[in-house]
Amino acid sequence: MLQLKNIVVQYGVVKAVRDVSLHVGKGEIVSLLGPNGAGKTSLVSAAVGILPKAAGTVTFEGRNITRCAVEQVVTFGLTLTPEGRRVFADLSVAENLHLGAATRKDRAEVAEDIDRYLKMFPILSERFHQTAKTLSGGEQQMLAIARSLMSRPKLLMLDEPSLGLAPRIVDRIFELMIELKKTGLTMLVVEQNATEALRISDRGYIMAGGTLVYEGEAAALAESEDLMEHYLGGGVAA
Secondary structure, three states: OEEEEEEEEEEOOEEEEEEEEEEEOOOOEEEEEOOOOOOHHHHHHHHOOOOOOOEEEEEEOOEEOOOOOHHHHHHHOEEEEOOOOOOOOOOEHHHHHHHHOOOOOOHHHHHHHHHHHHHHOHHHHHOOOOEHHHOOHHHHHHHHHHHHHOOOOOEEEEEOOOOOOOHHHHHHHHHHHHHHHHOOOEEEEEOOEHHHHHHHOOEEEEEEOOEEEEEEEHHHHHHOHHHHHHHHOOOEOO
């Protein structure tokens, strides 16, 4: 469904991502793990067109989207929920959700989707007319995910969805990912909580120093003490 081939992301003379290739199959949850500075965020940002690529190709559903603008990539069905939530703080929950559907024209379908995601994220229904800045960190993360879903993605990238959240909220975020997979949504998850990410994933990749150092079945990675300890600090990667 998604294929990144020989991706290079460069900041000046520094290569943050070095010749990285990976793929995500339809219906999968794939984890992208690794220590701080490994290049994970740079890679997914480049995949959707937020960052320029110095080299490499991005193919989505057989279409070359390497040089496409972010807005166009979203219309194809590839969406990123960025690290740090980045909701529009001074806009209401309702307005944030409508902005997530900015590329869509059928207002009736947009209204149906808002109802659907308010049921999936009940707290957002309670906060519907509040500004996003009044929400807790966990509520903002749920809003960020719901806003991404409003574009009706076929593949959703989630960058550090559990970062900085209380354990009970983290549990809920991972439960939501499982629920979303059951609807047929494909996901690529950049995550600091390696243990939980691998628990819900089909496959995993580990990055370090801008390159891929491991790829394989999630269960095999979770059971490898050497890999977990050496690259993920015993199970938690930033």
